[in-house]
Amino acid sequence: MTIMESRKHGAADGALGGRLTRLDGTAKIKGEADYAVEHDLEGLTHAVMVQSTIASGRINRIDTSAAERAPGVLLVLTADNQMALNSATTWMDTPGPEGPYQPLLREITFSGQHVAAVVAETFEQATAAAALIKVTYEEMPAIFSLEDPKGGEGFPIDLMTKEWGDAAAALAAAPVKIEAEYKTPREYNVPIEPHGLIAKWDDDRLTVWEPSQWIDGMARTYAEWFGIAFENVRMISPYIGGGFGSKAFALPHGAVGIMAAKMLGRPVKLVVTRPQTFTAFGGRPGTRQTIALGATEDGQLLSIVHNSANETSMDGMAVEPLGVVTALMYATPNLSSRQNVVRVNTVTPGALRAPGENPSAWGIESAIDELAYELNMDPLEIRLKNYAERDQEADKPWSTRQLRQAFDAGAKTFGWAKRSHAPRSMRDGKHLIGWGVGAGTYPVRRTPGEALVRILADGSAEVASSGIDMGQGTYTILAQTAAETLGIPVEQIRVKLGDSALPRAPVAGGSQLANLMTGAVYKAAIAARDELVGLAINDPNSPFRDLQANTLTISQGRILPPREGGEGIAIAELLRQIGRDKIEVLRNTLPEDKQSKADHYRNFSTIATMQSPTDGDYSLHSWCAHFIEVRVDEDFGTVRVSRVVSALDSGRLYNPKLVESQWKGGIIMGIGQALLEEGIVDHRYARVINNNLGDYLVPTHADIPDIEVISVGIPDPHASVLGGKAVGELAIVGVAPAIANAVFHATGKRIRELPISLEKLL
Numbered sequence: 001m002t003i004m005e006s007r008k009h010g011a012a013d014g015a016l017g018g019r020l021t022r023l024d025g026t027a028k029i030k031g032e033a034d035y036a037v038e039h040d041l042e043g044l045t046h047a048v049m050v051q052s053t054i055a056s057g058r059i060n061r062i063d064t065s066a067a068e069r070a071p072g073v074l075l076v077l078t079a080d081n082q083m084a085l086n087s088a089t090t091w092m093d094t095p096g097p098e099g100p101y102q103p104l105l106r107e108i109t110f111s112g113q114h115v116a117a118v119v120a121e122t123f124e125q126a127t128a129a130a131a132l133i134k135v136t137y138e139e140m141p142a143i144f145s146l147e148d149p150k151g152g153e154g155f156p157i158d159l160m161t162k163e164w165g166d167a168a169a170a171l172a173a174a175p176v177k178i179e180a181e182y183k184t185p186r187e188y189n190v191p192i193e194p195h196g197l198i199a200k201w202d203d204d205r206l207t208v209w210e211p212s213q214w215i216d217g218m219a220r221t222y223a224e225w226f227g228i229a230f231e232n233v234r235m236i237s238p239y240i241g242g243g244f245g246s247k248a249f250a251l252p253h254g255a256v257g258i259m260a261a262k263m264l265g266r267p268v269k270l271v272v273t274r275p276q277t278f279t280a281f282g283g284r285p286g287t288r289q290t291i292a293l294g295a296t297e298d299g300q301l302l303s304i305v306h307n308s309a310n311e312t313s314m315d316g317m318a319v320e321p322l323g324v325v326t327a328l329m330y331a332t333p334n335l336s337s338r339q340n341v342v343r344v345n346t347v348t349p350g351a352l353r354a355p356g357e358n359p360s361a362w363g364i365e366s367a368i369d370e371l372a373y374e375l376n377m378d379p380l381e382i383r384l385k386n387y388a389e390r391d392q393e394a395d396k397p398w399s400t401r402q403l404r405q406a407f408d409a410g411a412k413t414f415g416w417a418k419r420s421h422a423p424r425s426m427r428d429g430k431h432l433i434g435w436g437v438g439a440g441t442y443p444v445r446r447t448p449g450e451a452l453v454r455i456l457a458d459g460s461a462e463v464a465s466s467g468i469d470m471g472q473g474t475y476t477i478l479a480q481t482a483a484e485t486l487g488i489p490v491e492q493i494r495v496k497l498g499d500s501a502l503p504r505a506p507v508a509g510g511s512q513l514a515n516l517m518t519g520a521v522y523k524a525a526i527a528a529r530d531e532l533v534g535l536a537i538n539d540p541n542s543p544f545r546d547l548q549a550n551t552l553t554i555s556q557g558r559i560l561p562p563r564e565g566g567e568g569i570a571i572a573e574l575l576r577q578i579g580r581d582k583i584e585v586l587r588n589t590l591p592e593d594k595q596s597k598a599d600h601y602r603n604f605s606t607i608a609t610m611q612s613p614t615d616g617d618y619s620l621h622s623w624c625a626h627f628i629e630v631r632v633d634e635d636f637g638t639v640r641v642s643r644v645v646s647a648l649d650s651g652r653l654y655n656p657k658l659v660e661s662q663w664k665g666g667i668i669m670g671i672g673q674a675l676l677e678e679g680i681v682d683h684r685y686a687r688v689i690n691n692n693l694g695d696y697l698v699p700t701h702a703d704i705p706d707i708e709v710i711s712v713g714i715p716d717p718h719a720s721v722l723g724g725k726a727v728g729e730l731a732i733v734g735v736a737p738a739i740a741n742a743v744f745h746a747t748g749k750r751i752r753e754l755p756i757s758l759e760k761l762l
């Protein structure tokens with residue numbers, strides 16, 4: 001896929017650090033972008049999923065006869081006639097469960113579990129026939145959510161335990177303490193493009209068009225499920241309508257769609273409906289955390305005791321790391337953080353923008369605010385007083401931590417100094433006004449990833465990688481990196497992404513892709529450029545054959561001699577004169593000493609190959625501080641966010657326009673989480689009932705005020721090849737507690753359970 005050029009760009013815009021507009025933007029807006037399920041293939045059939053209506057039990061009988069007789073129906077799949085697939089390696093690179101993999105089961109462990117699929121000539125026929133399937137169940141009692149006492153305390157996840165000093169004793173002895181419980185409900189990714197795929201078999205070769213955050217990982221799972229070589233799977237995903245963590249892994253409906261295509265010998269399109277997306281994969285699990293803080297009378301932290309739990313499914317394991325921010329944000333001589341996981345009847349929860357960091361910050365950033373009020377201290381002052389100068393858990397220095405600068409810049413721009421401390425002390429007519437602060441952090445993750453750079457005969461260049469762009473800006477920043485490094489105008493760079501036939505890339509998850517792929521492109525481009533200069537100097541047919549090495553420069557697509565030595569020649573002209581049709585270089589993003597590990601996993605850079613942020617001499621993280629104003633209508637309990645100023649440290653920014661957009665997107669999701677988002681579970685049926693965008697509310701433009709974002713980062717050479725840190729998930733961290741803290745300041749009511757809906761304020 002080639003990018004449509006969106007407009008003419010200034011040279012500075014095209015360089016690294018320039019504000020180049022998204023290269024994929026125009027095609028998306030004009031409807032020219034080819035989304036996965038929009039392909040119209042010869043003989044395409046349509047599949048529709050049927051989901052369980054009970055949350056726990058067994059299918060006694062599934063009557064498909066009426067559906068099979070319905071017009072246009074080609075195949076009805078159930079647990080009884082599905083293909084037996086192989087169990088696939090997990091994303092941590094460990095073997096999958098014993099026995100075959102079956103996407104359709106007779107045993108039911110959550111409401112909305114896939115139980116059947118109907119394939120027909122048209123989507124309408126498949127939908128009509130799906131309604132004719134009759135399932136009779138033997139129902140068992142279900143555990144509806146983390147709120148269900150039947151779920152109990154769950155079981156501990158020892159890997160999550162963090163412990164130093166003697167937190168319990170220090171808390172008991174502390175002169176000032178607070179303790180409270182903080183909760184978050186189930187939350188959902190709800191990308192506007194729902195999940196779906198088109199699968200097509202040609203003998204034992206499989207082509208899948210599917211939106212994906214991780215082409216190689218999903219292609220690998222499909223290869224294993226269907227017992228074919230990885231090379232025989234082609235995953236194509238050039239455009240993705242958002243993912244937010246939900247499109248990284250192969251899902252049961254994908255297995256069903258591919259299986260149906262195999263069994264029918266025809267291509268199959270399967271798209272889950274919006275309500276079905278609420279159980280076809282999991283969003284953020286429900287969480288609860290108890291935090292106790294002990295401090296001196298002048299606000300120095302002495303102890304943090306943190307006990308948390310998240311829900312997981314009956315047969316899957318999802319751990320939402322709730323202690324990650326708790327242990328990083330503030331200096332404390334004593335800390336204990338433990339986490340349990342509780343089994344409930346739900347689909348296995350998944351990843352939603354900043355899994356772990358987001359709810360973790362909700363806890364600690366609310367608790368520190370409570371402590372500030374207990375001490376009658378300014379909430380910003382207490383944060384600065386307990387500033388963590390190093391990573392205490394890893395016992396390593398931060399590579400860079402511009403959090404103090406973020407607090408300073410944010411407070412100054414927001415006007416924090418004008419805040420009056422007491423709750424309910426600021427008012428505008430019938431609106432109570434509240435100002436709150438909340439901080440956040442996100443780690444820098446590193447996984448092997450490759451990019452290919454190709455300088456072509458016409459002097460233009462191509463960048464290729466199976467990495468993806470779901471809107472975050474990969475196409476654009478990779479074009480900028482290649483343009484600047486090669487000395488070729490950005491208009492002459494084509495970036496190809498989202499195709500498993502291209503060099504391997506890791507998951508666009510964990511906010512790592514930008515740093516990894518710009519690193520790989522930079523290395524490949526430097527090497528390609530060196531090769532070009534080498535040829536220019538050494539080739540007997542080159543006009544520069546008599547020159548010394550390293551005296552040539554490349555700019556605007558021309559190779560220039562030293563000083564005022566003339567106009568130089570165009571790259572295309574040089575390649576023609578020396579008889580080369582291209583220069584091609586492949587590079588991996590990891591440093592050379594990590595390459596053997598990378599080679600081992602080259603084909604599938606799994607999450608097991610991801611380096612932790614403390615793997616090395618430093619602790620690598622991005623940081624942020626949000627200053628938020630709310631207006632609360634006293635009569636109705638409605639909360640509006642009226643002003644946001646956030647200052648963030650993501651290191652060096654490759655494209656500030658796109659970074660600002662990413663940060664604002666994260667903040668907007670944080671506002672949704674604080675005020676609107678809640679999967680409401682009907683306790684009787686253990687079912688999420690608000691499973692559409694009319695009932696599961698996400699923010700609209702009218703909910704969002706002007707958001708001001710300020711970059712306080714400095715290039716961080718330890719974090720990545722080009723000095724950037726994490727961007728994509730950072731800004732959603734810390735927003736919800738900043739809003740809850742502002743609501744407390746406005747109203748005097750401390751809301752400890754999200755979302756902050758109006759009934760909680762009345």
Ligand code: MCN
Pocket residue numbers: 191241242243244245352353354470471472473474477507508509510511512513514515650651652653654655656658659662665723724725726727728729
């Ligand atoms: N960037 C930059 N300079 C840096 C780092 C990043 O200019 N130093 C910019 C680039 O435009 C880059 C973007 O920020 O494309 C995000 O970079 P990064 O933080 O590395 O995140 P990833 O590319 O790995 O993207 C994944 C991340 C995650 S994990 C979620 S969840 C999320 C997010 O991105 N989902 C998104 N942002 C999203 N944005 C959109 N539009 N849609 C989603 O589904």
Ligand code: MOS
Pocket residue numbers: 213244245246248351352353354355508509510511729
């Ligand atoms: Mo993002 S939740 O790590 O895909």
